[in-house]
Amino acid sequence: MSVPVIAFFNNKAGVGKTTLVYHVAWMMSDLGHTVLVADLDPQGNLTTAFLDADRLEELWPEDATTPTIHGAIRDLQRGVGDVVKPCLEPVGENLALILGDMALSRCEDAFSQVWPKCLDGDERALRVISAFWRVLQLGARERGADVVLVDLGPNLGAINRAALIASDFLVIPLGPDLYSLQGLRNLGPTLRVWRQEWRERLARNPSGDLELPTGAMQPLGYIVMAHTMRFGEPVHVYEKWISRIPATYYRAVLDQRDPDPPPVVSDPHCFALLRHYRSLMPMAQEARKPIFHLKPADGAMGSLFGAVRHAWQDFRTLTERILDQARIARTKVT
Ligand SMILES: Nc1ncnc2c1ncn2[C@@H]1O[C@H](COP(=O)(O)OP(=O)(O)OP(=O)(O)O)[C@@H](O)[C@H]1O
């Protein structure tokens, strides 16, 4: 049995994907899950959210032996071997990280070139395309994780296609703006094409002992991120875009022809309208903690401490809804 992989993805940049992966991973671990997080975005923002500069300097030496996601797939990419067990950086009691790496961006062409070859039943091509999934599963088994969360960069390129094929489920963060809706209109059809194309390739697996992902990438739901709203912009502008999200999501992502969805607040596909956490967010980044772990000693005093408790409830509700949708059993801690 493979360990479920949940990707947080939208090809729109800056909507809050990395922030969500970071906070949801911490909350899942607080709720008693054993979580593996993987930074598959070459920008490495998730990695720098977890680790300070001193630790990163130790882990990213200037030689070629980096203990990162790139290190785990490098031999396979060079054509001299297969994936290796990833290095797992412990970042919490039940929480481990597979580090991101800028070098991953150099693999874009390699992932792109092997895609058509999979159709010929080329075993190496299938090994390359499934590399992320096999590394995540090796890491999850090693760590005893019951869920894997994945952060991706904002594009529909070949690295992300391989990363999404490695994903059983998808959570889609959105801003209340035109670009996020346009992003959804691209994303939905692209996911359907990739799912179908992977199914065709999966059927050509020539090797009985090469385990491959199903490539389900099932959309679990969306999250509307309020932090992208700008001060001074009238509220009705955002309300207009928010009101258009359900129909666009049902049509583009769920492939419904004439949807008549409920409004966002009662839409079962909407996990949350996540608030703007204002000064708590930079405070949490500075303290290298999720906002719901901030203490008065970190600066969260008075009314800010009340806001920290609110944030804990927000993320608990959001995380439990994601777990329920993915049918990952709640732990006894909850
Ligand atoms: N709920 C929130 N409240 C306040 N600030 C937020 C919130 N969510 C995200 N941010 C801030 O918004 C910015 C963009 O977030 P983030 O880096 O998570 O987006 P992203 O989608 O991962 O971006 P990219 O596409 O570049 O990977 C960051 O500065 C982050 O701190």
Ligand SMILES: [Mg+2]
């Ligand atoms: Mg990001």
